[in-house]
Amino acid sequence: MSSNNHNFLFASLDSKAPLTARKVHIRRLYDILQLCIQRKDPRRAKRAWAVLARCKEVRWSSMWKTGLLLLGENIDDELPSAPRKVEYLRTMMLHHTDERENILKELLFRLILLEKYREALDELELYLPSFPYQDNPVLHIYAGLISLFLSQSTAHDSISFDPIVLRDAQARFEHVKLLDDDNIVAQVFLDKVRFFYCIIPYFAYVTPS
Template identity: 50%
Template structure:
């Protein structure tokens, strides 16, 4: 009963953008054996950033913490690997780390089940296109 109430407090705090209270509720819930935090990893990821709902990461360290969390989570919980990799790529591209995102995709795309994911293949193509455009812009700017 208390775990349910704490879960309600967590979601209500997120809805009201009271992230300090939401983080405290998450910290308590993550320690409860009745609460399976591994299935709710996206909520934990949301709470890692400084201002989760703004769409902007003001602190590079908080964003980097999100990427590190995702990489470790993917290593220890293989059931969610594909969706965690998608989230990792989205975080890296949001930070402007296109080369690192493409390197991450190059590492995983040749293996199963990633090679059959249309989303990951599309991300790889779009990131390659973005890197090609930025490198051609650099060459054009250097000639003038």
Template identity: 40%
Template sequence: MVGKYKFNPEPNGPDRPRTVRGAYIYNLVDCIYACILRGELDRARRAWGILVRCPDVNWKERWRWGLYLMTAETDAEAPAGTQTQTQTQQPKEVERWLKSLQISMPEGDRPAILAELVLFHIKGHRYRAALDELETYLTSYPYLLSASLHTYAGMICFYLAQPKALQGSEYVPQERAERRDREVSVESSSTATSVDSIGRNVPPPNEGLLRQARKWFEAALKINPREQVALGFIGLMENPDTRPDYADDKSDEEMELELQSMDSKSDAGTDKGSESDSRTATPERYGAYGGFRGRHYDDSD
């Protein structure tokens, strides 16, 4: 017995209860896990809804499953007339759900929930909303002990400090974004504009936001001196002209060969993504939103 809950099921767990109800709950958890891996999200959501209503299971321990099922893209399977309504309602529902978890969960889990809320806003290009959430909570315990959250705040400030012409566009539905990318690729093939000609017409970054970003990065380093992303951004701000030289005249074949040679190196190689061009750096490049798969959150270093 785990606290007031009888069962603590894990996917494919070896220790199975002998009762019929226990076997049913464990099989239900296996079903959710298998459906997520197969991409059968509608079926996984139905099974998740059953699990949440089971009083013998603490479903909050698997809140990341619920978050993934709420945010996974299924608009392609929905009728065309309902896609816009779904895209409008989903951010509010996810935000409301995460905030309710933030209140009800133990203090040790709350920084991770706030991180997921921030990453959800970043994924939707709602950078100002993400920064507002961080500024609201980072002065209070236990959030003030998280180096990762301070780093997120610094990255968002750094991004918002960039001129509008160099920032990413606001959120658009996936289908419209793909269509726009195709149109841009066609236009760029006929009339190419050099980066230097664009740069002459772009105003300088916002100095106030850059100073604020530096304060967040320094606060992150006070908590964890080995926070690599914060170190990389501070180095970039101190030496803005020090960045990799990109050969714009390389062919696609040459770039593909370089990528293949990089992939063939040892997996222990260091990630050089944090040294990217400051004009195109966005929080998404350093804090990838992973939901159920690929997500990690660790301030233990």
């Protein structure tokens, strides 16, 4: 049978038609991997992944999203596996400079999930001043939201705000508007920040921009 007659369930790897029996088996195994992921069967998916990762034809490190997904015991339950995934993502950032923006977003999500807000903001402040991160609205949105959260403190059933951190959040949302004037998320939270300035007497001396 010609290799061109083989049918596969998922587009994979280099998407070229396999020319040898070995490559056909690898493509079949990739189908099994993806099918197990779709069926939320991490045990079998990990077994398929373990075999694929040993194949010289497979650049497993470039498939970091699949590796990230399979780190947990339960594909849908992020929290228990979040610490391992944070370490995994930090390692991937060192090896895949061309994917750092996407990896950074995944890293931020896990740090926030672990309630490590200050650490997440530190990561952003490390990268945001440089290209191409400085032109990424999503990363600035993350920074603004985290700053807004960190500006709040609760005591005696009342909420107060740190004016310096709140102004920092405002500046980040305003920067997003410079990058993307139609960004609805930035506008919504920018309006909220300005609203805080208006209703909280503590900020009466602050003039919103």
